[in-house]
Amino acid sequence: MLALKMLLRSWRGGQLGLIFASLVLAVAVVTSVALLAERVERALVKESSSFLAADLVVSSSVAIDPTWLERAQKMGVRTAQKASFGSMTFAGDEMHLASIKAVESSYPLRGAVKRSTVPFATDELDIEAVASGPQSGELWVDSRLLPLLNIELGDSIDVGDGSFNVSHILIEEPDSGSSFSAFGARILMNWSDLPASGVIQPGSRVSYRFLIAASEGQEDNFETYVDWLKQQLDIHDRLITPDEAQASIASTMDKGRRFLLLAGSIGVVLAGIALALASHHFANGQLLQVALFKSWGISASRVRKLYFQQIILLGIAGSVVGLLIGWSFHQLLISVVRDWLPITLPAAGSRPWITGFATGILCLLGFTLPALWHLPTQSPLAVLRRDSQAKSLNSLIRGSLGVLTVARFTLLV
Amino acid sequence: MIEVSNINKQVVTSEGTLNILQQINLSVARGESLAIIGPSGSGKSTLLGILAGLDMPSSGTVAIDGEDITAMDEEGRAAVRAGHVGFVFQSFHLLPGLTALENVALPLELQGIDNALQTARQYLQRVGLGERVTHYPRQLSGGEQQRVALARAFACRPAILFADEPTGNLDTGTGEKINDLLFDLNAEEGTTLILVTHEKTLAARCGRRLELQAGRQVEQLAESA
Ligand SMILES: Nc1ncnc2c1ncn2[C@@H]1O[C@H](COP(=O)(O)OP(=O)(O)OP(=O)(O)O)[C@@H](O)[C@H]1O
Ligand SMILES: [Mg+2]
Numbered sequence: 001m002l003a004l005k006m007l008l009r010s011w012r013g014g015q016l017g018l019i020f021a022s023l024v025l026a027v028a029v030v031t032s033v034a035l036l037a038e039r040v041e042r043a044l045v046k047e048s049s050s051f052l053a054a055d056l057v058v059s060s061s062v063a064i065d066p067t068w069l070e071r072a073q074k075m076g077v078r079t080a081q082k083a084s085f086g087s088m089t090f091a092g093d094e095m096h097l098a099s100i101k102a103v104e105s106s107y108p109l110r111g112a113v114k115r116s117t118v119p120f121a122t123d124e125l126d127i128e129a130v131a132s133g134p135q136s137g138e139l140w141v142d143s144r145l146l147p148l149l150n151i152e153l154g155d156s157i158d159v160g161d162g163s164f165n166v167s168h169i170l171i172e173e174p175d176s177g178s179s180f181s182a183f184g185a186r187i188l189m190n191w192s193d194l195p196a197s198g199v200i201q202p203g204s205r206v207s208y209r210f211l212i213a214a215s216e217g218q219e220d221n222f223e224t225y226v227d228w229l230k231q232q233l234d235i236h237d238r239l240i241t242p243d244e245a246q247a248s249i250a251s252t253m254d255k256g257r258r259f260l261l262l263a264g265s266i267g268v269v270l271a272g273i274a275l276a277l278a279s280h281h282f283a284n285g286q287l288l289q290v291a292l293f294k295s296w297g298i299s300a301s302r303v304r305k306l307y308f309q310q311i312i313l314l315g316i317a318g319s320v321v322g323l324l325i326g327w328s329f330h331q332l333l334i335s336v337v338r339d340w341l342p343i344t345l346p347a348a349g350s351r352p353w354i355t356g357f358a359t360g361i362l363c364l365l366g367f368t369l370p371a372l373w374h375l376p377t378q379s380p381l382a383v384l385r386r387d388s389q390a391k392s393l394n395s396l397i398r399g400s401l402g403v404l405t406v407a408r409f410t411l412l413v
Numbered sequence: 414m415i416e417v418s419n420i421n422k423q424v425v426t427s428e429g430t431l432n433i434l435q436q437i438n439l440s441v442a443r444g445e446s447l448a449i450i451g452p453s454g455s456g457k458s459t460l461l462g463i464l465a466g467l468d469m470p471s472s473g474t475v476a477i478d479g480e481d482i483t484a485m486d487e488e489g490r491a492a493v494r495a496g497h498v499g500f501v502f503q504s505f506h507l508l509p510g511l512t513a514l515e516n517v518a519l520p521l522e523l524q525g526i527d528n529a530l531q532t533a534r535q536y537l538q539r540v541g542l543g544e545r546v547t548h549y550p551r552q553l554s555g556g557e558q559q560r561v562a563l564a565r566a567f568a569c570r571p572a573i574l575f576a577d578e579p580t581g582n583l584d585t586g587t588g589e590k591i592n593d594l595l596f597d598l599n600a601e602e603g604t605t606l607i608l609v610t611h612e613k614t615l616a617a618r619c620g621r622r623l624e625l626q627a628g629r630q631v632e633q634l635a636e637s638a
Contacts, residue, residue: 002522013510289508295467296520296569297495299488380467380491383506384458384577 003309010310015285018278019368020318022271026363027322029267031356032330037257038352039334039345053108053175054080054211056226057240058233064210068232072212075221080107081191082209086184087199090158091149098145099184100159100199101173103133104191109213111174113188117153119143119169127171136190140170144339145185162197164189185339268359272367279371287378294380303376311364311372319360326356414573414605415441415464420473422459422628433459434470434628441621443572446599446606448616451625457609458577460625464607465498465575466490477573496524499566499574499604501595503581505558507550507565513537514546517565524569536564540594556587560594567598574599576608580615592618 010016058064064081072079083102088095112129120143121127134140139157145166149157156163170188189197200206212229214222233239286307293303334345422434434456441447449457462468463475466482467490474483477497482490500506507516514533521529537546540560542553550558559579566574579595580588592615599606608619616622624631 005522009511009515015510285510288506292506292508292519293523294491295465295494295498295500296523297491297493297498298523299491301488381462383500383502384462384467 001309003306004313006306007310007313010282015282016314019275019282020314020321022275022278023315023318023360023363024322024325026268026271026275027319027356027360028326028329029264029271030359031323031326031352032333033260033264034352034355035327035330035348036260036333038348040257042346042348052211052240052242053111053173055110055213055222055242057175057212058210058229058237059240060208060210060237061206062236063208065232068210068229071228072225075225076215076218077222077225078106078109078213078215080104080109080211082107082211083191083194083200083206084209085200085204085206087159089145089149089187091151091155094149094151096145096148097184098141098159098187100187100189102189102191102194105132107133107191107211108174109211113140113173114171115140115168116171117168119146119153121169121171133173133188134167134190136192137165138167138190139164140168140188141166142185142187142339143169145187148185159187159189160197160199162193162199164193268363272363275363275367276371279368282368283371283375286372286375287382290375290378291380291382294378295383300376307372307375308369311368312361314368315361315364318364319357322360323353323356414443414445414478415439415607416474416476416479417464418474420463420470420475422456422463422468423471432628434463434625437473437630439623439630441605441607443605444603445621446596446619447608448619448622449607449609449625450611450616450622451631453611455625456628457625461575461577461607461609465500465573466494496569497572499569499571501559501562501566501574501576501579503578505550505555505562505582507558507561509550512547512549513542513553513561516550516561517568520565520569532568533564536568537561539567539598540564554587555583556591559583559591563591563594563598567602567604570602571604573605573607576606578609578611580610580612588612588615 007016011020058068063083069079069081081104085100086097087100089098108131112131113133114127114129116127118126139159146152151157151166153166153169156165158164170186173188176186194200212222212225230239290303294300417437417439420434420437421432424431424433437460439447449460451457459468463470466475466477466485470483474481476482477493480493482493485493507513508519511519514530514537517533517536518529521532526532534543534546537543540563542557542560542564545553545557550561553561559582563579566576576595580591583591595606595608596618598604606619608615610616
């Protein structure tokens with residue numbers, strides 16, 4: 001195939017390096033962003049039901065009223081209390097301000113806690129889903145706490161006045177979405193250890209959660225209880241329904257995704273400008289060749305076809321490489337932000353790949369094709385002139401137009 | 414083979430209409446060689462371009478093998494050129510990104526000839542560059558580059574070879590060698606040769622000469638002594 005031969009020769013001459021690199025960059029940026037966005041979206045759909053770890057939650061800035069618990073018990077409504085706060089943790093000379101959650105043994109009412117005995121476990125085989133949190137005296141901690149405090153599983157660390165055994169790695173709690181903004185390493189501890197540790201003092205900033213769920217077959221009681229509970233709420237309390245929980249996660253995710261898309265679009269536009277300039281340069285380098293082709297009797301339509309084929313071949317090669325790099329880059333991004341992600345991300349479908357590939361082809365059509373557009377109309381008479389530079393300003397204008405159109409297109413998408 | 418009658422070429426510039434060629438008549442038979450001579454700016458390159466079908470006269474006709482190419486559109490003229498004409502230029506016009514071999518093979522590849530590289534290699538050997546096939550134009554001297562260009566032109570076995578000052582950029586000694594090669598190949602291949610030149614000696618080697626002065630034919634096609 002002659003177009004392929006021409007393309008390989010141009011590649012060897014180094015005239016395509018910049019075009020190829022810009023193309024790969026654009027595809028890689030879009031692919032990585034699309035992969036990330038799609039996986040987050042899928043995670044949202046998949047995990048929405050257990051975001052609360054309960055059927056309903058009351059969030060409060062003060063401790064839960066004991067009468068709520070008594071009444072729930074009487075009516076056969078399952079409950080679990082949770083307190084979230086920041087606290088210093090110590091091991092030897094090391095310390096770290098951790099995000100601690102203390103949960104009752106009944107927690108979680110819905111969903112499961114994922115734990116592991118392998119730090120930084122990503123392999124599903126190393127991860128175990130269990131129906132309750134840590135026993136009294138135990139802590140389940142974020143992997144990154146181990147290096148931060150320079151400890152290993154089984155070691156003891158101090159929290160407040162208490163000393164605890166770090167028994168497991170905490171992979172994920174069902175309602176971890178609500179701790180998305182927490183910066184300290186996450187620690188899960190048992191509610192019954194709270195008094196002895198003395199971590200909660202009057203005036204500590206603690207966020208309490210009262211989790212409730214219907215017992216099997218007692219849904220009517222649950223409804224009645226919820227109606228009663230709603231009457232009891234005062235200014236400190238807020239009722240969170242599953243919809244709401246999902247919405248707050250979704251909005252956080254959406255902000256993240258929009259940021260990624262914006263960053264991605266800027267990347268694509270920059271790559272596009274580089275692509276347009278590189279294409280313009282490439283086109284100028286082809287003027288003599290085209291003039292020769294024309295003088296040898298090659299028709300304009302054949303010239304157009306030869307260059308179009310080259311663009312498509314280049315587009316396919318660049319897009320494939322871009323997809324691979326984009327995939328690696330999104331893996332890297334995920335491994336960097338893993339600790340802040342409230343959920344494990346399911347695998348992506350085919351859509352991000354298609355988006356990435358289409359970006360490559362569209363970029364070439366939008367940025368490179370305009371630069372090459374005038375080539376077939378190059379006059380064969382140019383061979384009789386001593387220099388064959390012509391029409392360069394014209395193609396620069398066309399090139400810039402291409403940049404603008406595609407830039408607008410990507411920003412809209 | 415080429416029949417030119419009454420061609421004129423005018424271009425409109427900001428200073429008015431410029432007559433580049435006026436009332437040119439000539440005919441060239443198959444296998445003949447014609448030198449177009451004249452001072453700089455007299456219209457030699459313009460005439461060559463028209464004869465080759467690269468350019469259109471303002472009036473008059475050019476017929477190649479009985480076909481009036483001035484009645485054709487650009488694509489039609491391209492089709493007449495395809496595989497029939499070869500070119501050699503003053504500034505060689507080799508593609509810098511291709512090796513000598515690839516430069517020679519390119520027009521053959523465009524014609525879809527199977528053993529393009531093999532044929533190209535043979536022609537490079539014929540111009541004495543069999544050892545330089547993998548070299549790029551920048552690695553070759555001017556004379557060597559023009560030999561590659563000759564190989565490229567002849568490898569297509571054109572019926573007509575157009576040359577615009579083929580030795581204009583070369584020193585006299587090198588130019589002489591290129592001229593020898595040009596006429597040798599021309600004799601072997603039986604090509605019709607139309608060349609533009611400043612050089613009296615080169616013009617003298619052609620079967621006929623056409624002298625232009627300010628776009629007019631000053632000397633009728635004199636037979637060579
Ligand atoms: N498109 C054009 N517009 C304006 N003037 C032109 C155009 N093409 C050619 N000319 C003029 O026509 C005249 C003849 O040009 P041409 O290139 O044919 O001369 P030439 O005999 O080949 O000269 P040289 O020996 O320098 O190559 C020149 O004065 C040139 O400036
Ligand atoms: Mg000239």
